[in-house]
Amino acid sequence: MITVVGEALLDLIAEPGSQIFASRPGGSPANVAVGLARLGGQVLLATQLADDLPGRIVGKHLRANDVAVQRLPAQTSSTSIALAVLDSDGGATYDFRIAWDVTEPPRISPDCQCLHTGSIATALYPGAAVVEDLMRNLRGSGAVTVSLDPNIRPSLLGSIDGERVRVERQVCLADIVKVSAEDLRWLYPGADPRTVAWDWLATGPALVVVTLGADGAYARTTQFAATRSSPRVAVVDTVGAGDAFTAGLLDALGKIGLLGGSRREQLAAINGSELDDVLDFAIAFASATCGRQGADPPHWRKAETRSL
16 A cells, blocks of 8 residues: 555646636645556545535545545645646646645554655645654654655745755655656756756665656666656646656556565665666656646556556
């Protein structure tokens, strides 16, 4: 089982030049959870979700995708909303109406192999402090693999210097870090993403992966580095593509037995061929999502449908 901790919200998305918004369930951690479930995995999403109209829409979506939901106690009694406007290339600009003020961490099942978190859940306080403490405790116990995607949302954040300190502190608590080149350009203007990946690797993670948009992805362990390209696809939009990549990455690592606290050394020692295969699968899953409207990854439950 994989436990995902973080925001679930309702996206209101407008097409380029339009003033009409369509509602779709979203939130980076929620999208990852749905992607994992559509890949056939057992997944639980621990989140802040109210019993209001947006919350019922999101909850129905999660249940329909076989995502178990654990509602976390929180100070705010309303479900968060994100407004997004697409550009001509399918990219999204966001404006958030969001709260992340959970007061307690989730219950971690004994059969949980991996905790994944990131995005707003690790950036917006006071809830981010609860999540960071959970990461620290789980990493210290060695009970599960800890996965992090910073998924930077500049409109919700403070100074670059302050956020860089926060992200670097949280990277130290993770076994797997997935980050986009776009996020790294914001955190480290002018820096080579590959250099940042190596620097982060030295602080604790076993695996650091950088997504490169249409150029594919780069991954780094202490023993191997791999760069894999993306297939050419007709892009509808890129909403949820990074989350689909994360789901594909974790699913692929789990399928080869590299998730679980006792598997950290094996994860760090993943060989070059396995690393290539893991990246190729994650890229394929993300690319397929780009060909669909919104954060709507494909259903790849059966083995014969797990490749393009």
